[in-house]
Amino acid sequence: QKLREGRAPLAGRRALVTAGPTHEPLDPVRYIANRSSGLQGYAIAEALADLGADVTLVSGPTQLRNPAGMAVIRCETARDMQAAVHALKQQDIAVCTAAVADWRPAAQATQKLKKQSRNDVPPPLALTANPDILAELSQSSPIRPQLVVGFAAETENVAQYAQAKLKRKQCDWIVANNVGANSDVMGGSENEVMLITSQTSDAWPRLSKTEVARKLAVAIADWFSRFL
Numbered sequence: 001q002k003l004r005e006g007r008a009p010l011a012g013r014r015a016l017v018t019a020g021p022t023h024e025p026l027d028p029v030r031y032i033a034n035r036s037s038g039l040q041g042y043a044i045a046e047a048l049a050d051l052g053a054d055v056t057l058v059s060g061p062t063q064l065r066n067p068a069g070m071a072v073i074r075c076e077t078a079r080d081m082q083a084a085v086h087a088l089k090q091q092d093i094a095v096c097t098a099a100v101a102d103w104r105p106a107a108q109a110t111q112k113l114k115k116q117s118r119n120d121v122p123p124p125l126a127l128t129a130n131p132d133i134l135a136e137l138s139q140s141s142p143i144r145p146q147l148v149v150g151f152a153a154e155t156e157n158v159a160q161y162a163q164a165k166l167k168r169k170q171c172d173w174i175v176a177n178n179v180g181a182n183s184d185v186m187g188g189s190e191n192e193v194m195l196i197t198s199q200t201s202d203a204w205p206r207l208s209k210t211e212v213a214r215k216l217a218v219a220i221a222d223w224f225s226r227f228l
């Protein structure tokens with residue numbers, strides 16, 4: 001509580017954090033999803049709030065409780081998440097941790113899809129692209145947040161792919177992690193990440209997701225104290 005008054009390094013800064021997976025419905029009872037737990041994003045939202053930021057957490061479906069001390073907006077699909085982000089007032093910081101589904105079913109049936117007979121051919125699953133929320137935020141001048149941070153889960157060439165992603169989306173930093181075969185990052189409680197900027201890449205040791213969140217929040221606070 002004391003931290004939030006006066007000397008808190010991110011006091012007066014608005015921060016948006018996206019977190020969790022998205023669910024993309026196929027019909028009223030089925031959806032496409034992914035294994036994101038939301039843990040890392042929620043931890044980052046809490047760490048930013050602990051440094052005094054005015055945090056809005058925009059979360060896809062998770063099993064996690066709403067963290068205290070911030071606004072929480074729950075959404076289901078990528079397009080819901082996009083709309084929630086667009087409805088916010090201008091942010092100083094955006095941290096996009098959400099594992100947004102890249103594609104959604106091209107059509108959403110209003111009734112449950114039914115088998116026609118016992119051994120009929122399965123229906124084809126046509127997909128269409130979802131909006132890229134991180135890229136939109138990064139390219140949202142003149143209301144672009146001063147610092148836009150993305151996440152990248154890669155299974156190989158982590159630093160290289162993350163740097164390419166940073167350029168393509170035009171965000172400022174990427175927190176990259178290796179989710180390769182031997183990794184238990186998705187859903188796990190630890191994370192081993194690299195912080196990538198357009199100029200630098202810094203490998204962090206394996207830490208709990210809470211510690212990664214604190215370290216990232218401190219790096220963000222440092223950046224604001226040095227550059228703005």
Ligand code: CTP
Nearest residue numbers: 096097098100130131132133134150151152153
């Ligand atoms: N992201 C987003 N909206 C999307 C897809 C991704 O906001 N539709 C954000 C994620 O929150 C993350 C970053 O973009 O911060 C990178 O996500 P990732 O899935 O690694 O990147 P993609 O561009 O989707 O590339 P890939 O083909 O590797 O999945």
Ligand code: CA
Nearest residue numbers: 099100101102
């Ligand atoms: Ca993706």
